[in-house]
Amino acid sequence: MSRRVAFSRQSTGEWRVRGLITLVGLLLAYVSLSQTLASVVRQGNPERALALAPNDGRSAAALAQKLSGPEASARQRARASALARSALREDPTTAAAASTLGLNIQLTGDATRARRLFAYAERLSRRDLQTQIWAIEDAVARGDVSGALRHYDIALRTSRDASGLLFPVLATAIAEPGVRQALATTLLGRPAWAASLIDYLAATGPEPRATAALFTQLRRGGIMINPAASAGVINALVARGALDDAWRYYASLRGVTDRGGRAILALPRILTRRRHSTGFRSMHREAAPQSNGRRTGAGGFFSGLQCWRDAVAAGATAAARQLPA
Structure with missing residues (x-):
């Protein structure tokens, strides 16, 4: 009888232990599943996460970041700051929480605390775009062009969204010679985003003269500017009426000047495949001086100011449009 009672007590104890283990396992599974689901929906719906x-x-940090947009009210920013603090308590390595809290604190006028938080956020991760944008603005405010471009480089290498925000700013800023020189130095290091910026400047840059000057610096440094980008700059300059600048850039691709001051154009590579195109032939007919009914020189001449102005206006755009894609 005593053996049965002992066995019964032992069985009851084992079932309790097993039940406790099962309960803990279910709890851990629930937590794990919740974390997994939260990570899936965090980007699009941080409230749900x-x-x-x-x-x-990280979900709290994502929601804090969402609530701290440019149009955020004081109440939203207060909630965002509370969420960011909570996020840092739960996970001190959350860079987004540190940068969001830093932004909201800076708006209260406490620049010292804000700087410490942004510095902490950058130590945690260089991939947080908000941190890099703050660092760019901070460097610009201090007149540190090289420092600003260093953070441009980090942002453009680590964030897919950075180019849409930063390319338009760079496109305008290169009108300043100091910025243009510093950017050329950065691009000569061949960062991964260089080709994308070159294409952007050629297609939509608001400062075609500055773009042409930048492209010239890059070519001198050994960077190849693709034909479509060169054509885009020439077209933009012509459209602005900057014919002198259009000609100088066009001629610089392969042109030289003879002792008489005439610009002798050796066909640039971007036009060699189209040298017999209608647009290019008409440009030469209009611009080249004639001698006894024959065109002078192997490559044709562009003699005198009015001649090459007419050449650019009449033919450069037509020839550029026929460039291979």
Whole structure:
């Protein structure tokens, strides 16, 4: 009888232990599943992610960042700051929480605390775009062009969204010679985003003269400017009526000047495949001086100011449009 009682007590104890282990396992599985679901929906719906995992610091940081947009009210910023602090308590390595808190604190006028928070955020991760944008603005405010471009480089290498925000700013800023020189130095290091910026400047840059000057610096440094980009700059200059600048850039691709001051054009590579095109032939007929009914020189001459102005206006755009894609 005593053996049966002992066995019964032992069995009851084992079932309690097993039940406790099962309960802990289910709890861990729930937490794991909640964290997984939260990570899936965090980017598009941080509110839902935080509801699924209330203790997930990254979801709290994502919601704090969303609430701290340019149009945020004082109440939204207060909630965002509270969420960011909570996120840092849950996960001190959340860079987005540190940068969001830094932004909101800076808006209160406490620049010293804001700087410490942004510095902490950058130590945690160089991939946080908000941190890099703050660093760019901070460097610009201090007149540190090289420092600003260093953070441009980091942002453009680590964030897919950075080019849409930063390319338009760079396109305008290169009108300043100091910025243009510093940017040329950066681009000569061949960062991964260089080709994309060159294409952007050629297609939509608001300062075609500055773009042409930048492209000239890059070519001198050994960077090849693709034919479509060169054609885009020439077209933009012609459209602005900057015919002198259009000609100088066009001629610089392969042109030289003889002792008489005439610009002798050796066909640039971007036009060699189209040298017999209608647009290019008409440009030469209009611009080249004639001698006894024959065109002078192997490559044709562009003699005198009016001649090459007419050449650019009449033919450069037509020839550029026929460039291979």
